Amino acid sequence: EAQVTQNPRYLITVTGKKLTVTCSQNMNHEYMSWYRQDPGLGLRQIYYSMNVEVTDKGDVPEGYKVSRKEKRNFPLILESPSPNQTSLYFCASSRPGLDYGYTFGSGTRLTVV
């Protein structure tokens, strides 16, 4: 089944403790992206990657890091999480161009206390 898999689904952590949210897709998509969703603010892009070893900032990149060492994986790293990073996070993938839509993962609910 074609899908984007995120782990973990739920995570509660403490301020300052480094964490990684994994994202993997099995569709051989070139393009991958991370979003956060907050009440009243909608979905905002954090980082994106056009292909292996090519990443760039989205609209709200502060406090996050990403890497794209393999085409299928695009982990989101929070080096020193803070309470304002409590949010619902989504990973998504797509092929470039007119014909392709996005496939989203099931989301990761992160709480930073």
Place this chain on the structure above:
Amino acid sequence: KQEVTQIPAALSVPEGENLVLNCSFTDSAIYNLQWFRQDPGKGLTSLLLIQSSQREQTSGRLNASLDKSSGRSTLYIAASQPGDSATYLCASKAAGNKLTFGGGTRVLVKP
């Protein structure tokens, strides 16, 4: 910068009534427009994808139209059911594969 707007933010209808959900965008230079469904606290499920050269797409009870010249897309859900209760999001894909989301319309279908 692309801006995508969905009005109304919330909608309540009795079961069986047809749903009409609106999406407007400011920049018509889009690759495609995608409609998603999101249940509370859950992921985004893709419903329909309309390419920029298309006028509409249909899947079962769902029909989505696209009018690039006026910057509008409409999602029609025929004969609504309580199971259709969810938030519906539209998103435009443009150059650089940038996806811009609307704020969503929260739908409640009352039995």
